[in-house]
């Protein structure tokens with residue numbers, strides 16, 4: 001079975017530290033959930049580092065976590081949308097300064113809240129390549145929070161690489177269900193959806209074998225466990241928590 005490793009999150013040039021902690025909780029059948037060498041590290045709330053096919057890709061460095069502040073040697077940074085819990089207006093520009101070689105892709109209205117030098121706005125259907133990873137932009141709109149709150153754009157990112165599982169980070173939307181997702185960054189809770197919608201979302205994706213809970217900073221540990229168990233039981237997806245900067249090969 002693939003190792004789960006917890007490393008010191010400040011030093012993320014590589015994610016090769018030995019396991020320092022106990023295995024994070026797994027909800028589901030406990031089957032082996034392993035495809036290749038795609039390494040995924042959960043750096044708090046919606047922030048995920050994906051390492052595959054020679055690329056280091058960071059998604060959604062938001063203000064609800066600082067575990068990503070020290071990440072270096074990035075090839076790309078992907079921003080799903082403009083909310084501060086997905087792109088930290090104070091610290092994300094500094095991250096890009098420290099990673100001058102990284103390509104930056106964002107939803108096309110992110111510049112309403114934060115200016116990221118060199119950022120390229122993307123639209124649904126667009127595809128980008130970073131090293132050996134093909135990235136597809138899907139979705140288009142943030143889930144409705146309330147009818148009185150203007151809706152903003154949201155891009156979900158589908159990552160494919162030869163010999164690796166297909167990985168999907170939907171941002172804050174549950175309406176795009178691309179085919180072939182094997183590892184899902186699963187938003188566990190937000191003020192824009194109820195658990196029944198999360199369950200239907202996982203089902204619409206044909207219940208990816210592996211789901212990594214994200215978007216969980218508004219939950220207590222009790223809430224994390226409750227929702228993880230329920231969603232796993234109702235969909236069959238295996239939920240693997242990488243909370244606290246843990247990483248794992250998929």
Ligand SMILES: [Zn+2]
Nearest residue numbers: 083085172190
């Ligand atoms: Zn959010």
